[in-house]
Every structure is written in C-alpha cells, then in structure tokens.
Amino acid sequence: MIQIKYKKQLNNFILNVDFSVPEKGISVLFGPSGSGKSSVLNLISGLDENEGDLIESKLILNNRVIDDSDNSICIKPWLRNMAYVFQDHRLFPHINTKENILFGYKRSNSDLSPEDLIEKFKIKDLLDHFPSQLSGGQKQRVAIVRALLSQPELLMLDEPLSALDYQSRQELLPYIECIHKELNIPVIYVSHDIKEVLRLADYIVVMDKGVVIDQGDISDLCITQPLLTQEEGASFILQGIISKIIKEDKLVEVDCGEKILITAENMQLKQKIRILIHAREVSLCLSKPEDSSILNCIPVLIDELQADRNGTLRVMAKMGGQIVVLLISHRSADQLKVKKGKRMYAQFKATAIIK
Amino acid sequence: MIQIKYKKQLNNFILNVDFSVPEKGISVLFGPSGSGKSSVLNLISGLDENEGDLIESKLILNNRVIDDSDNSICIKPWLRNMAYVFQDHRLFPHINTKENILFGYKRSNSDLSPEDLIEKFKIKDLLDHFPSQLSGGQKQRVAIVRALLSQPELLMLDEPLSALDYQSRQELLPYIECIHKELNIPVIYVSHDIKEVLRLADYIVVMDKGVVIDQGDISDLCITQPLLTQEEGASFILQGIISKIIKEDKLVEVDCGEKILITAENMQLKQKIRILIHAREVSLCLSKPEDSSILNCIPVLIDELQADRNGTLRVMAKMGGQIVVLLISHRSADQLKVKKGKRMYAQFKATAIIK
Amino acid sequence: MIELAPILVTLKLASFTTFILLIIGTPLAWWLSNTGSKLKVAIESVVALPLVLPPTVLGFYLLLALSPDGFIGTVWSYISDTPLSFSFTGLVIGSVIYSMPFVVQPLQASFEMVGKPLQKAAYTLGATPYDTFKNIVLPLSARGFLVAITLGFAHTVGEFGVVLMVGGNIPEVTQVLSIVIYDHVEVLEYAQAHYYSIGLLVFSFVVLYITYSLNRKLMVRI
C-alpha cells in the first residue's frame, strides 16, 4: 500500500487526509471542485510551497519513506521519481513537442519506446509544433506522453482527459488502463468525470472539503457512495468467465452464475472478465417476456429495498453469489409488489462497461 | 442569423468554415480535438494574430458587419462587444476574484447584478482570493462570471465546464441555459461533452479537420449525426404538453400524442416541454407487458430500419406525428420480426432530459 | 562641512530624469514590445547607443547639440528664451538620453514577458489597448518597473561625466553630489569625499532596501 497522510492549512479549510491506496492499479481521487484533490497531488509530488502551513506529513511508497514530518524527512521532488500530469499541462513553451516528451525520458532509465507512445497518442504530426501551436486536447495528450516516458514509480494524472473529445478519450482510456498493467506503475488519477472513474478505477478515494469521506474498492463504492452515484445512479460489478463468443453479432456470453450476453470484441474464450452495469439500465419483471428486444433476462432473488433519490427505490437482488442492483419507481414497486425474498427477472441490454 | 465565414491557413490544414447560427439560443460548436473550434472562436472575437494567413473573412452579427475581408472591415476586438470564456481561463493574476469579475462589468453598461451571479456561481467565498489560490474548477467559474458580467452581444464559451465536477455542472448548466433566455444573448458554446451538448444545444455545428461537416437543429442531428451519436448512441426529441403532475412520485405526465411519464420537478400544467430520450434506453416488445418496472409503454408504428454501429439496428418508429428512435440487436429484430409497418410497443423508463 | 545644495540638486535631477524617462520610456518600450515594424530593431539599437560612448564624450556632443546653434538648442529656442546649456533643464535632457536604455530595456523585456493571452482576455472584456496596458500589463510589469526605476535613478545619481560637461558644475544650479565628491577626491580632500560617499551609500542602501522590501511584499501577494 502507498501510505498517504497530510495535514495542511489551505486557503479556506484544513486539508487533512490519511489514506492508503494499493501499489497496483488505478486509484481515483474523486471529489467536487475545490475539495483539495490537486493539493494532495502537489503534496505527494513534493511540489508544495507553503511549507509553513504544513502541519503533518507522511508518505511511504514501495517501502521507501518519502515524506515524514516526524523525522524531518522530505525527499526532493526530482528524486521522488513520480510523474505528474498537471491540470494545466505545463508544457515547456520554448521547445517543440518532441523535445517536450523526451524531457523526462532522457532523465530516466526508461526502457519505454517513445515511438510506441507517439503512435498510440496520435501526436506524430505534432512533433515539430511548439506548445503555443497546439489545441487544448493536443496539449493534454502531449503532457500525458511526457509524463509516461519518464517511467515513474508513481504516476499522477490530474484530469488528464478533460479537454478531450469522446473519440480521443475512447482511444486513450484503454491505454491508461494498460499503464499499470503493462508498466506495473501505480496510478493516482484525479477526475470528476464519473464515467471515467467507473471505467478506470480499481480503488476510489472520495474527498470533500479537504478530508477523505469514503474510500474502498470500486465494486463496493459504485453501489451506494452518493457522490459516485449522483450522475449515472448506482451501478454494480459482475464477475464471470466468457463462455461463448458470437462474432457475427459482436456479442459474448459471460457466465456469472447465470449466462448473460454483452457487446464486446477481442475477447477470448475462458477469459475472466469484470463488467460494470448501471442500475438504471436494469428493469424488473415478474415473468420472462418472450417478445422483448432486451437480450438479458435473468432470474434474481430480491434481497433488499432501499430508498434512493427522486423517490425511486434501489433494489438489491442476488444472482447466484453476486449482487445485482436496480432502480425502480415506487409506483412500479407497488404494482409489481417487489419485496425481499421474491423471485423475479432482471432485464437489461447487452451494453456494459468492461473493466 | 449570425453569419460566420472564415478561411485561414492553420498549422496542418486550412480552416475553412462558412455557417450561420441563430441569433437566439445556444449554438454548439462540436468536433474532435484539434478540429479548429477554438480557432473559430478566436477569429470571431477578432483575436487572431497571424493576419497574413487569413484568406477570407466575413462576420455579421445583429446586422452589423464585424469582419469582411472584401471590404477590409475588421472591427477591433475591444469594440466587438463579445465575451469569451477561454479554454485556459486567463484570469488576471494580479487582482483578486472580485476585481477580476468586475473587470468587464465596469467597462460596459451592463445592467446585470454581480451579487446575483456571485451567488449563482458560488464564488462568494473566493472574492478575496487571487487566481493562484483557486482550484481548477473555481477558476473556470470565475471566468464565466467575468465574461457574463460584461453583458456582451455574443457570448462564446470554450469548454467552460470541463474542469467541473458533476454537482457543480448540474448547478451551472441550468444557469447557462438561462443566459440566452434571460439575457437574450446568443451563445456559441464549444464542447466535446456529448451529454452537455445534447442538453444545452439548440443548434449544432459539427466540425472536423477545419471544415463544417454538419449543422442543423439539435432535433435533427441527434438522431443520426455520427459524431453526436458515437457516445450515447442516437437520441430523439419529443414535444408535448404537461397534462398531469404527480407530485408524490416526482413525475409528470406529458401528452405527446401518447401520454408518457417522466421524472421532473417544478413544472406547470399545460406547460410546453421538449424532452430528449436516448434511443438505447428504449426497447421494443410485441405486447404491452403488465408486470414490468418500466413505466412507459406506448404503441408505435415501425417506419424504417437502418443499420447502426456494432451490428445493431436503428429503428425509426412513429408515435402520432412524432418520431421515436430505438436501437435493437439484429438478434432481437429477427426474434421479434421487426419490419416496416408493424405495430409494436416502445418501452422506456421515466428518465429523460428536459430541454 | 557638508553642503546641502548639491544633494538637493542631485535628488531633483535624478527624480526629474527618472520621471521623464518613465513618461517617455514606457510608451516607447510598449511600442517596441508590440510592434511588428521593421524600424523596431533599428530603434532598439539607437536607444542602446548612448551607452557605448564615454559619458564625457557624450556630454561633449550633447554640449554641441544643446548650445544655441546646436540641433536641440535651435529647437529649444522656439520654446523658451533661456539657453539649454549650463542649465538644469539641459542637465535633465542629457541625463535622460544617457540613462534611457536602463529604463527602456527592462520595461520592454517585462512587457514582452507579460504575454498576449492576458491582453487578449482584456480586449474581449471591452478594454482598449490603452486600458489593457494600464490595468493589466502595467501592474504585471511591476518587477520590470522596479528594475527600470532603480537602474535609472541610481545611474543618474552616480553619473557625472555628462552632467559635468553639459551642466558646467555651477553650485546650486547644476552642481550635483557626484561632482562634489569627485572634486573632493580630485583636490585630495579625502575626508569630505568619504563623508559624502558614506552618506550617499547609506542613504542609497536604505532607499534600495525599502524599495526591494516593498517589491518583495508585492511579489508574494501575486
């Protein structure tokens, strides 16, 4: 675990965080604007300035003590070997894209291939351009490549995709997902885009007003954590094994106790897979409708009913050993007489987020 | 109409746009990163620098010729009375938030109330802070208020919400929607967030590689325009009149030929309303299921089947005089024998975007 | 015995010169930092030129120019009856020319470093270029102004080659402190020279110290 503990006087409140994130995978720092996310990254990377305001600090990465106010340890930022993609890019204006991305690369023993990343991030055409000649999204891509190429022990990304369009995001997200797998670098990712968070996060730390209000695995938090569910509503994660590949329809059958169909490509038979489904996309019915366009309809056992926002009900149901979550209106709940212990059918389309 | 025509040599391609946007409402400029959106705003606001590269220009706003290369007209930027929220904020670093937001206000005959906007954008606590002491999202809010307070004849926003969390966005979106209604200012909005676009746009201009590849009313483009449908899929807009308010369930009944139920608050009876529904949230069935949690199930007449991405079919159906769009898999289409002229039921939940 | 008159003349001269330099130098530096004109480089060079001439020699040429049939003197005679040479006004003109680069160059550099983006933002908010300059560029160039003022003022205080030549070292009119100290050293009155020098150094140190402290506060705020 990476142990992170900081206490510091900020502008209008005290930042007081004490949390750990796994040394593997993507940990997302999530929270409203001004909650202190960037401040935490600044502290971790050792860039914080007003040392006078720092009350307490402790940072341990790979069993190496990096910050420790008790023992007056504070490794210099350039020795921390952490890369940081800033919210405001900070490309060097006097050198072109190529020199920018090679800046960290040249200063590390990085065994990554610049060509490879240049390709993946589609910046080949921009190599000769100076930062002032790049669009917002182009800057953001260049900044990510620059950070990656330094092959850090910890990669921090502060809303790295916020200036990118859907298409570019879709192209980059898989790559960001791979970073920690391929390069084995833990990633701390700051984002306020819930979709991005749900897709990328392995571990989530939720901040508000300078303190950590919640943290845990994505599979736990995605169901009920209010800030995470406010936009897309609750969601849940199913684990399974691919049991069939239906190439012509671009579908795969996943065995998660029950067999479900989801849209997916480039999968292998027997592959383990985790999928995230939004509760609002699941509906409930008493009998298996034979004449619906909805592909999945699986038997579930109603386990619990909880009040959700806007007068809807959050229904937790069991499907084998796994939990299915769905949202229905009070009206439907009444009509269908949904209650604990009842056997019903959960109906949902083939779209799901593959994690 | 605001007539906009520019031709200019950019870095790697020629920007060549010629389009008009309505003098009312929000026109969204949409397109991938690097497609030239910011460049267009720069040209409109008169801030473009490399005049040598400008080949042609024509800009007419409120019957006032602002740019016209044929007649060598090019009004100075400070006389255009257009406000611009830049992608990179550009707050003045030497003055505090308050002085920043009043900068344009003092230089206009604005009859807006600063207090009001300070309240709405939640920046009261930040008034004494200098830009360097603000978080990314805070800067973005301050920049919007600064632009608004100058009460321009045209407001341009370049991804103004990209650094904001969901909650803040939700709070600001209604206000941005109101700008053109309350202040009667046309707004040109650059965004790559399709949700934002669908919600805000009245008119859409789609750009790619420096040219306008599509433009039109949101209700036309949201069905098939590939860039608009790539993320959330196709959607469609229904018009209707509120026929009933069910307060306890936070639902309203809308009469759009058929009666449908949607989640909504603060609506009035007889109010005209436009709602946007995502095609993927609509499913098709042969008979009206009596035992489903899905609230809306309305009879439709299948009109047309089109191939969509990922092997799905886009089905256009008629509901009274309006069009309902839905996405189903080939498999389901086969099972249900969906074909033109068939009467079926469209089923969807009560969630919809109110425009 | 410490005389007050030269101190006053010096302060007056340095203040006037710095003031005039700011008045002339600011727009000039602003123009230089913004223009795309081909003249720019030539004018930049001309501004820096007086520097390379020894002060006394520059003074000599200024003396020629300022005298009633010299270039500047002729122009002046249309404005005023009193001759320029050996007058306080002449002294100010000489100092202004000589100290010009010390003011223009730091200003220009800092104007250029403020950058276009913020100026553009101001334009869209209805600020004219002048307004933008005054309210955005100027305050953001505070550091440059500080350098310009210190270098300009101090250089005028310390300068005496030009002053001696153009002014004629007339007590209470054009005799400045630097000349007095110089004279004391010349006639081997070292004690007096030391007094003045130490006084000048202490005074300058205090003034500079206060200025830089203020500047520091200023910077921290931003």
Next chain:
Amino acid sequence: MIELAPILVTLKLASFTTFILLIIGTPLAWWLSNTGSKLKVAIESVVALPLVLPPTVLGFYLLLALSPDGFIGTVWSYISDTPLSFSFTGLVIGSVIYSMPFVVQPLQASFEMVGKPLQKAAYTLGATPYDTFKNIVLPLSARGFLVAITLGFAHTVGEFGVVLMVGGNIPEVTQVLSIVIYDHVEVLEYAQAHYYSIGLLVFSFVVLYITYSLNRKLMVRI
C-alpha cells in the same frame, strides 16, 4: 591616425567583463530570485550600490582596495605575484563591480517572470534544480540575458571613470577606447574624437542591430 590597440583592449575588457558578469551574475540572480532568505533584500541593495557612486570616486576606492596593501590587493597577493593595480586584471575587477547591477537585475527579473509552475513540472520529470535552471529557466530568460548582455557590455565600453583610475591608462594594456576619445576631446583634437566616436557608434549600432534581429527571430519562434 586611428590606433588599433585601444579598440582591442576595449573589446577585450568588455568581453571579459560581460563574460565574468554572466558567470557570477547568473547564479547570484538565480539565488536572489528563488531564495526566501532575509539576506535577499540586503544583497539586492548591495549589488545596486556601486551605481550611485560617481565612477571616478568608485575608481578611487577601488584603487585603494586593489593596491598591494588594500583589501582586495592583499587577498590577491596570495593568488598571484603580479599586482592588481594598473593591470588588465584590475580593470576587469573594477568593471565587474561597477557593471554588476546591469547584469544581475535584468536576469533576476526575467528569472522571476519565468515562474514556478514550469520549474515544478521539470522537477517531476526528474530534473534537478540545476538541470531545470539550465534547460528551462535559462532558455525562457533569453530576453533577460539579451538585456543583461547589452547593458553590461555597452556600459563597460562606455565607462571610463573607473577604468582610468584603476588602469592607469597604459597603452596596449589598460588604455581603452573611451579614454582615447576623452583625451582627444580634452586636447581639442575634435576631428580624431569624431572619427573614433562615429566608428564606435557605427560598430555598436551594427552589433546591436544584429543582436536584436536575432532576438526577434528567437521570440517569434517561441
């Protein structure tokens, strides 16, 4: 008759001085622009101080300091046998002290304007402060260096009070162009003075013109 020796001595002196000033001034300016030390303001003030003393007077004090039993001279005698006064080395020391603020101040101002954010970005990419300074701050301060070099160089070329006092006007060793021109004016050989002056001006103009043109290209690229 135009003599070459003083021109060479002048160029040599100005080059050496500017070079040494850059070597000393750059780290000093860097330190000043970064430190939070209380000494900062005091040191800033001390650097600017030599400016306010008339050059000849400064020269006089330097002469005292450089002579074999003066402060600097004593230290020097441990390093080298040759005395400092009336030597080219002494001249360089004098010029360095006198021209210091013209180099340090513009550098400091431009270092400060480069700003922390980019430096921080470089740190996270593994660049040490020195590395960051060299590869980020330095190139971004090109404008400041240009000002520093022009002011420093030109000022050394034009200076002659200190030079005269410390150098002893020895032909081919410490006799610089400014003194030669001055001497010609002094003995009413105006024609020669004009030749030298015009030559110096034209030469300086050409050099400045080229420098500023290069700078312009540089700026456009960024």
Next chain:
Amino acid sequence: KATEIRIATAANFYPTLKKIKQSYEEITKNKVTIIRGSTGKLYAQIIRGAPYDIFFSADSARVDKLVKQGKALEFVENKKSYIYATGALALWQPGADSSQQLRALLMNGEFNKLAIANPKTAPYGKASIEALKTMELYDEIKDKLVYGENISQTLQFVQSGAAELGFVARPYVNNEIHWEIDSYLHRPIRQKVVLLKQAKQIEVAKEFLQYLQSPAIRKIIISDGYIH
C-alpha cells in the same frame, strides 16, 4: 552689495585659488564661486558660452586659442592673458626619507610603477616626459609608466601605493619630502588666465585679476610651490 563672480580653474591651481578667494572675499565682500575641471573640458564649455567670468588654465596653449578666437577681454594694458604661475614638478613618494633617496630610486629604476600625468592632456605630464628624456631615463622606464588623467589623479596613484613613485605638481607636496625637478630639465609650465568675453561681472572680475597680481597674492602662489 555683494556680487558673485564665477571662476573656472584647472584642477591643479584649485587649492591655491581657494586661498586667494578667501583673502579676496575678506576684503571686498564680493563672492567668488570656483568651478574646477580639466582645462580641455572647461575650454569646450567656454567656447559654447559657459557662464564663467574668469578662466585659469593649466597651460598657455588653450588660453592663447581662446584669445585668438576672440573669447577673451583685455584686462591689463593691452594684454588679454597673463601668466599667473609657472608650475614646478616634484618626484614624490609618501613617507620618503630624503630627496636624495627619491632621486636614487628613480635613477636606479628601483620601482615597479612611476606615475605621471597624461602627457597628451596635462601640461605636467608633458613636462614629466621631457624631464625624463633629458635625464635619459625615458627609454629605460617607459614601460613602468602609468598615466593619471590629470595631476591630482597622478598624486592619488602614488598616495594609494598603487604606484611607488610619481611626478606630481610641486604645490601638492610642498610640505612633504620630495625631490624637486630642476626647471631646466623641461620646458616651463606656464599657466595663463583670461577674462572671458561672456563674463557677466566684468568690473568685479577685472578687480579680482588686479588683486591677483598684488604682492600678497604672489607670495601665496610662490609659497604654495609655484616657481613664479
């Protein structure tokens, strides 16, 4: 009523002139303002109308030139200029034991640097070179020479210890041990004074010049170390 006259003087005569000014101001109530500078600089200024009444030059050449250019007024019987003093040279080192020792130092070349005034601009410098040449020392020691811009700077060179020896104006070291250079070793250093055409106080200035020639003043000049 008190009238002010402005007297421009070459640096070397300044100390003596100050004494003269004192005694003059005591007896006349007129005010004398002394402006000192190098002869060349003062000349250039006078040509361009500097508001001085009287000019004490360090040499005769530049005064003669002024006279020729019609910048001078007559003040004594058909004379437009007047030799107010003839300078003398002295070899000096601070704290020397005797003039013989100084002489020996020079003759044996036992020094690193010998300071003289700039022969090009200062009459004392020119005379120093002449003297060295007459003594046939010049070629030997010319590489050891350092040049003060004027005679007082030369003195400072020696005083500061930067140069061991120096040829200075005798008035400066009149009260200290020095070796007086015989006046036949060089051409006389004749210093002239003129009444300037642009003088504002011609009468008072004439009166001052009259007073300059009085025996009491002559005594002051001579006792200060001038030959004449």
